[in-house]
Amino acid sequence: MNMSKTKIMSNAHVPFHPVIVGSSVLEIVDEYIYLGHTIQLGRSNFEKEVNRRIQLGWAAFGKLRDIFSSKIPQCLKTKVFEQCVLPVMTYGTETWPLTMSLIRRLRVTQRAMVRAILGVSLRDQIRNEEIRRRTRVSDIAQRVAKLKWQWAGHIARRTDGRWGLKVLEWRTRTGKRSVGRPPTRWTDDIRRVAGSRWRQAAQDRAL
Numbered sequence: 001m002n003m004s005k006t007k008i009m010s011n012a013h014v015p016f017h018p019v020i021v022g023s024s025v026l027e028i029v030d031e032y033i034y035l036g037h038t039i040q041l042g043r044s045n046f047e048k049e050v051n052r053r054i055q056l057g058w059a060a061f062g063k064l065r066d067i068f069s070s071k072i073p074q075c076l077k078t079k080v081f082e083q084c085v086l087p088v089m090t091y092g093t094e095t096w097p098l099t100m101s102l103i104r105r106l107r108v109t110q111r112a113m114v115r116a117i118l119g120v121s122l123r124d125q126i127r128n129e130e131i132r133r134r135t136r137v138s139d140i141a142q143r144v145a146k147l148k149w150q151w152a153g154h155i156a157r158r159t160d161g162r163w164g165l166k167v168l169e170w171r172t173r174t175g176k177r178s179v180g181r182p183p184t185r186w187t188d189d190i191r192r193v194a195g196s197r198w199r200q201a202a203q204d205r206a207l
Helices: 046-063 074-084 100-118 128-135 140-156 163-169 186-194 198-202
Strands: 031-034 037-040
Touching (some): 074 128, 100 140
Antiparallel strands (some): 031 037
16 A cells, blocks of 8 residues: 555545554545546535646646647647647546536636647737637537537446446435535536436437
8 A cells, every 4th residue: 555645535424533554644635636636525626626627738738839839730730739738628527517617717728728829819819710710729618518428428328337327316315505506516517408308318329
């Protein structure tokens, strides 16, 4: 067991007792990175994960800046961007309960990157539609929606009783909901698009 990578998390409903392995006390954390994704208990804050994805996206973009500033054809720059930068920014988004505010932040970041590739700034007053026409970069919001719908289909077609569908169907039996607007659920935007019978629609691979 790697003690430096082993952490303890506990929700508010379970009394916590220190866990000691050998002579080491395992660290208690509120969140940690597992398989490239931030894991939290309780009311998840996906804004943190979006911010982290944006930072990682800029890091990937910076490593490729020489390519983006070179004189190679724009179509090749677009291909590099969509193959090497967008996947970093959208990793794991199929499992996020995204709000319009978070989608807007991803879009703003993508537009800033694409303008940097073209060598233009906001002062040049070039409309976003013209930027998209020049670069033909796919919209990150559409990419996220496609990933999420593919994952919905993957979950809906499962018949082996794994955790994916069980987690979506889970409802708490005890406890009171905290004051304020309830947190956005993963299924909320799926239902907005496909309705309450989204599982039946998601099972169709052609959609």
